[in-house]
Amino acid sequence: MSDIVRLLHVPAGWTWPGSSEATADAASAAFEALLPRRQAPAWQRAANCLGVDPDLFFPERGGSTREAKEVCRGCVVRQECLQYALDNSEKFGIWGGLSERERRRLRRRRDGAPYRVSRAC
Numbered sequence: 001m002s003d004i005v006r007l008l009h010v011p012a013g014w015t016w017p018g019s020s021e022a023t024a025d026a027a028s029a030a031f032e033a034l035l036p037r038r039q040a041p042a043w044q045r046a047a048n049c050l051g052v053d054p055d056l057f058f059p060e061r062g063g064s065t066r067e068a069k070e071v072c073r074g075c076v077v078r079q080e081c082l083q084y085a086l087d088n089s090e091k092f093g094i095w096g097g098l099s100e101r102e103r104r105r106l107r108r109r110r111d112g113a114p115y116r117v118s119r120a121c
């Protein structure tokens, strides 16, 4: 078994037989280093939805989006959030105060060129 495969199968808190906790910590650190990093954009730190139940933003099919949109309405990073969703083709949830259907409509209005969110939105 290669080291990488072994590292991928180390459950949290598990130590190799005959090894110390330090070895397990080192294995965890090595595992972390192998994971692809997807940095959260800086604007997310100013998001109104920090600490809000994420389920609100990903309602069941046909569920209400009203409460999530209320949270977005006063969000100072709404434009950045919407632009991020459009740039990354986020297919689910409320982003920048818009549902997936509303974002799809926005994209359709602009043939080909990526949609740029302006202050007017």
Ligand code: SF4
Pocket (backbone or CB within 6 Å): 044, 047, 048, 049, 050, 057, 071, 072, 073, 075, 076, 077, 078, 079, 081, 082, 094, 095, 096, 097
């Ligand atoms: S616009 Fe809405 S979903 Fe986006 S960061 Fe702000 S509160 Fe969160």
